[in-house]
Amino acid sequence: MSGDIAVLGAGLHPWGKWGRGFVEYGTVAARAALADAGLEWADVQSVVGADTVRGGYPGYVAGATFARALGWQGARVTSVYAACASGAQAVAAARAQLLAGLADVVLVVGADAAPKGFFAPAGGDRPDDPDWLRFRLLGATNPAYFGLYARRRMALYGDTADDFAQVKVKNAAAGALNPYARYRKPVTAAEVATSPVVADPLRLLDICATSDGAAALVLCGLDYARRRGVPDPVRIRAVATATPRYPRTELDLPDIATDSAASVPEAPAAFRPSLAEAAYEEAGLGPDDLSLAEVYDLSTALELQWYEDLGLCAEGGGTKLLRDGTTALGGRLPVNPSGGLASFGEAVPAQAIAQVCELTWQLRGRAGARQVPGARAGITANQGLFGHGSAVVVVR
Template identity: 75%
Template sequence: MSVVVIGAGMHPWGKQGRPFQEYGVAAARAALADAGVAWSDVQFVVGADTIRNGYPGFVAGATYARALGWSGARVASCYAACASGAQAVDLARARILAGLCDVALVVGADSTPKGFFTPVGGDRPDDPDWLRFRLLGATNPAYFALYARRRMALYGSTPADFAAVKVKNALAGALNPNARYRTPVTAEQVLASPMVADPLRLMDICATSDGGAAVVLASAAYARRLGVRSPVTLAAISTVTPTYPKTVLDLPDFATDPPVRESVPFRTALALAAYEEAGLGPEELSFAEVYDLSTALELDWMEDLGLCATGEADKLLRAGDTALGGRIPVNPSGGLASFGEAIPAQAIAQVCELTWQLRGEAGARQVEGALAAIAVNQGLFGHGSAIVAVR
């Protein structure tokens, strides 16, 4: 029994300023068309929620179902910060694996304001996310910068290394019609962009974007009946929590747990659970899509995923191993560097990229002979995911 991806669709990322539903519906219709499945045949629809668009955002599954036309399908919605999309995919997968349905649609979309992500409004001193802004002015980039500075101190990474990540991802993004930023950049441009949170500059940090993504999942039997030949299989979805003691400062925390015993760092744990479920290891991956909220974080992810030893990511980057055409391309989609972040859509967009790459349909950014890939993310309040797909 396996669950396969039979359709993938996106609305291009940008800052178009339209209601999020429009992006989600466009992506859903594209995914359904890609699958050759009629909306009325979808038995289960899951929406990954946005928290920035008022009450409708909180009921995303029904919002999309209504926009597509009430069809009587089973519906669910979920919010899990940056992992919302991954958990939505997991919900659909679980229902198919349980035999409760054969075909499901998963949709995520967001419409974002300009500037820093900010906490939900009001005077709310019981919310650590609100408090970190109120007491410290600690924005998301501030946390990314803490990791970047730590990386420089521990492993000797330099601002030039971070710039090289952006240059690499911009080059890939320029080849992706769904990316928001499609212009190659130079290291000089990155290093001359304004400092935002030392040592990270504007072009080191991912933007906040509008966008929508959707996938159609099905049982292998349903895909066969539909005539889909060698579909992309979801080999693992890991949505594990961190493990106590969590000794790395994560958004939106004020402090870590005390290091009372050894524990596997969160990002590593996400990947390990996925590898175990998929029955493969990092050496079998053809490429990886990682959550490059900052350029420096892409380097951390490479080590967390086991693509190289701790402290060695810069070496791979400098050797061109992680570029398109390299030994293990990282973010062949262009990554968040080229997309910006549309939170509930982002993890689903990663699955779209995995699908297109593994089908050999990624065009100019195709990873040659891609057979297996991982997509990972991490967000607020201990949320994260790792998805492995294989051909």
């Protein structure tokens, strides 16, 4: 049986700092996705919500929260939490329901109302939580290990601070063309270089902001799409939610390496097979078949690492792709044509869903000024807590 499902609708609430609740943002995105699909809310048989731990109890039961906000109509509900990978795992849950015949139409929604500044662990002291331990024992906020990633690349591959700045320049140029982006202004390398240092060598403009925002997808089986008069829909062909492959040699010590896994020297090389290869194997295609990619650029240096982790180039070759213009709009393989987190900021449960929205619009040929000509296949990638990540392959 084919593992393909159809993307019938995609919708976003613009990113920003709006000062309202995540439910409002998610409802706007959901209604936009339903309108894009040409469906009514009553047509939806299942809702999968990507949870937000900062939204109080409603955020922990996001599926039911959005079902209630849209109006009780009998749909089954599912709620998924996996930090930054929540959106992709929500897509995976929806896909499983469709392939199992449990529903014909599933709505996937993720939304967040993020606080200003660094994300703090929710729920007070959590000594069994690696993130809590990292903050409490090391004082290492997320930008600290973004800086470690950057230093690692500088030491191993000769990357420079200007290379990192050029990632921001590239993504800001794309984001300036995206009406949903929070930051819609081109940025120069000089502006990056003169922004305040946050975690050396990374500066303020090297690191993504925290944002309010929402994204939604209406997913269905291929037969249902044909019955709706969509014979050749954009399709999700693979969803990989995988963990790295490296040993824990000190089992009695706290595992303080979380989503970056940066404390293990071979971690980036070990992460690639478990995520990218799983996605490519399931989809039956490889890096050479891609037209574009949307990756989780929490920092500029991390985007370069994704080029390698997704097999777009050999280990250490990410900077050459950047310098050659390969990953810019107009290049052979644009990465983050949406503008990425550099332009949106991070609305945790929404961003992985927004990545699929961008691929959907690109593969439909409806991405406006940021359109990748002839786009036929794309991949998303992001990472969640405790080292796991997710990738979604979308084809036309």
